Amino acid sequence: MGDVIGETPQLGSPIRNFYVQLSPTPRGARLARLLATGQLRSWGLSLDPAELIVGELAANAVTHGRVPGRDFRLLLHVIGDTLRIEVTDTRSDRVPYVGQGGVDGESGRGLVLVDALAVRWGVSEGPAPRKTVWAEVRLPPEPGAPCRGARGGLSQGPHG
Ligand SMILES: Nc1ncnc2c1ncn2[C@@H]1O[C@H](COP(=O)(O)OP(=O)(O)OP(=O)(O)O)[C@@H](O)[C@H]1O
Numbered sequence: 001m002g003d004v005i006g007e008t009p010q011l012g013s014p015i016r017n018f019y020v021q022l023s024p025t026p027r028g029a030r031l032a033r034l035l036a037t038g039q040l041r042s043w044g045l046s047l048d049p050a051e052l053i054v055g056e057l058a059a060n061a062v063t064h065g066r067v068p069g070r071d072f073r074l075l076l077h078v079i080g081d082t083l084r085i086e087v088t089d090t091r092s093d094r095v096p097y098v099g100q101g102g103v104d105g106e107s108g109r110g111l112v113l114v115d116a117l118a119v120r121w122g123v124s125e126g127p128a129p130r131k132t133v134w135a136e137v138r139l140p141p142e143p144g145a146p147c148r149g150a151r152g153g154l155s156q157g158p159h160g
Pocket residue numbers: 056060061064065089091094095096097098099106107108109110111112133
């Protein structure tokens with residue numbers, strides 16, 4: 001299946017959306033990470049920690065969530081100060097879990113990292129046979145954005 005890339009029109013809207021459908025291969029996982037960093041750069045957003053999270057979730061989709069011939073999908077979605085990363089694969093019979101890290105010390109680290117880096121993350125099931133592993137990260141305020149707590153800002157800080 002061919003790769004499909006899409007982006008919603010910007011038209012001055014603060015909502016940013018990007019998706020890409022990729023083959024469930026190591027190359028597909030690498031591409032997911034590369035395309036995500038390109039997109040985040042073009043939005044002027046920080047790659048840290050999103051790049052790492054995309055890399056881990058995409059690697060999981062193509063190893064543990066892989067069904068040959070069925071693409072996986074990456075979606076990046078910005079709303080306000082939150083970047084939501086979604087990676088959808090087509091194996092709903094296996095679910096992600098946070099381990100302690102493998103005994104070899106070289107596996108079982110991906111979701112430990114995601115858990116540490118994301119504000120929250122989780123798994124949503126469906127539509128069958130799909131599942132989506134998602135993670136949200138907080139974005140630093142963009143230059144020029146109204147500053148919370150500053151004089152004339154949106155709200156006052158805890159000390160007035
Ligand atoms: N998309 C997925 N579909 C099904 N199972 C998953 C998925 N992602 C993770 N898992 C399960 O959760 C476990 C933990 O995932 P995690 O990414 O932490 O470790 P790993 O992929 O085994 O090793 P590492 O990420 O360090 O290479 C996996 O071993 C796998 O059993």
